[in-house]
Amino acid sequence: MHIDLKTVIDTSALTNFLRDMSLQPPSTRLPPIRKIASQPTEELSDALAYLRHIYIPEIRGARRIKLNDTDASSSSKALDPNGLHELRADAFERSYALRWLTFLVAQAEIWDSESSTTESPQSVLREALIQDAASLLAICSGTAAAGVIVRDFVFRHGPKGEKTSKVHIKDVPLDNRDYGSVGAQTWGGACVLAETILDDPTRFGLLRNDSSAENLRILELGAGTGLVSLTVGKLLQNAAPSATIIATDYYPSVLENLESNIRHNFPSPLGSKAVRISSHLLDWSVFAKDPAQNPPFDAPFDLVLGADIIYEAQHAIWIKSCLMTLLKKPSQHSDPLFHLIIPLRSTHSSESGTVDSVFSHMSGDAASGSEMDLKIVDKEIILCDAGSGLGPDQIEYACYKIGWR
Incomplete structure (x- = not known):
């Protein structure tokens, strides 16, 4: 599932309801840590997308101010409509997200032992999931080497906004x-x-x-x-x-x-x-x-x-x-x-x-x-x-x- 906005989006696989309601803290939004092992891969992927939305910084200067805005200076009020910056700065929630990601990454060895073949579709999905989680863990931890950021840009366009174009982009460290x-x-x-x-x-x-x-x-x-x-x-x-x-x-x-x-x-x-x-x-x-x-x-x-x-x-x-x-x-x-x-x-x-x-x-x-x-x-x-x-x-x-x- 992808968020559906006209402006460029720099997160991937983010659920649609984020447009219409305030963000929930990771401690209440994510699947419980003790249940990670039993969660479907799709659910864990959505959870990672949710954390990327919170903790991966937006690309500066990528959101246009429409010419028909009555007061362009008031656009700053829309910069953080759901309390994103406040949530990003919450030390407890960041700590919880780190523990959640750490546990997910630790599942790699368990999944490897359970898998009969490393080439199965499920194994490939899980490997990608673990790599994504490890990269996000490094970013949330402030690791200097965590310069690789993956974004899915989703554009809605066409005369009535009926078309969607998705571009997958990887930024690498300087x-x-x-x-x-x-x-x-x-x-x-x-x-x-x-x-x-x-x-x-x-x-x-x-x-x-x-x-x-x-x-x-x-x-x-x-x-x-x-x-x-x-x-x-x-x-x-x-x-x-x-x-x-x-x-x-x-x-x-x-x-x-x-x-x-x-x-x-x-x-x-x-x-x-x-x-x-x-x-x-x-x-x-x-x-x-x-x-x-x-x-x-x-x-x-x-x-x-x-x-x-x-x-x-x-x-x-x-x-x-x-x-x-x-x-x-x-x-x-x-x-x-x-x-x-x-x-x-x-x-x-x-x-x-x-x-x-x-x-x-x-x-x-x-x-x-x-x-x-x-x-x-x-x-x-x-x-x-x-x-x-x-x-x-x-x-x-x-x-x-x-x-x-």
Whole structure:
């Protein structure tokens, strides 16, 4: 069972009633410790999902504030509607959750001795359950190495919210020796971009009612954990035309985790019938100087996406140089675009400001016949709750639409 909300959800297998009632303390909500051994695997899985909902922190800045809110500042009142932060801070309940998880993990040896074969479906389910419990136990204990967090993002979309897309994402620990490994974590900008795409796919040139359209080529720059690319893949997996999605990054640890997330969401080596998705190394600084024409970069793309990828002064310059080769030129039937979303951080204001200066804004009085350049076609500001629960705390995102003009 999955919680059913329009905004992005960062827990998995969470029961629907959480939407409508206050959270119950683990000591009353979870199956009694003495009865864990006799509980069905499904019940224990739901219990773990419940604990993840409480103790795994939300992704900061992933919840949009709707434009029709009468008072955006009052949104902080909705940050903790069920007393989640108070419950998370309750020392007794955390202690009980730790004891409950410890007992569940200890069941592993008993279950192993009872199992006639380690390959049985029940054994596989139990092994996954124990691994999940052990990871959550480390997180709840504050273990420094507990950096692996698994989330199921569940998006409801469609004209009447009748469709559901689920994306399974694993965040892995940061590599302290490599600052670029921050891409191994899911950031709020990726959540916002993924949800924005599902809200209005046609704005991104997706789900077009054009039977003659050729295979779509979609590129994500700085894909990180792959949430955006995987969300697009889920959206298009039963659609036409077919699509090839190339999720790129540079850092080895990030690429390894990205590939793992792709395999989990699209087990087939080629994805689904309509979608082929894969991860690839792309070094912007190198490609900008010497744009290699090797696959999959030997043909331009219909759509390029980027979320929270500008945090150095050179990034916008390198990205534009890459797009000069990688973004398809417009035609009578298509207008290829680069959609970029970046948080407006005070600590990185000069870096984010380079987007406006490097791409500049489209001018209405451009000379006829002049050579096309990559320009900002549109810029929108999106406000999001930061999710701290500590009063008014918001994050601004700038959403750019960049194309050939």
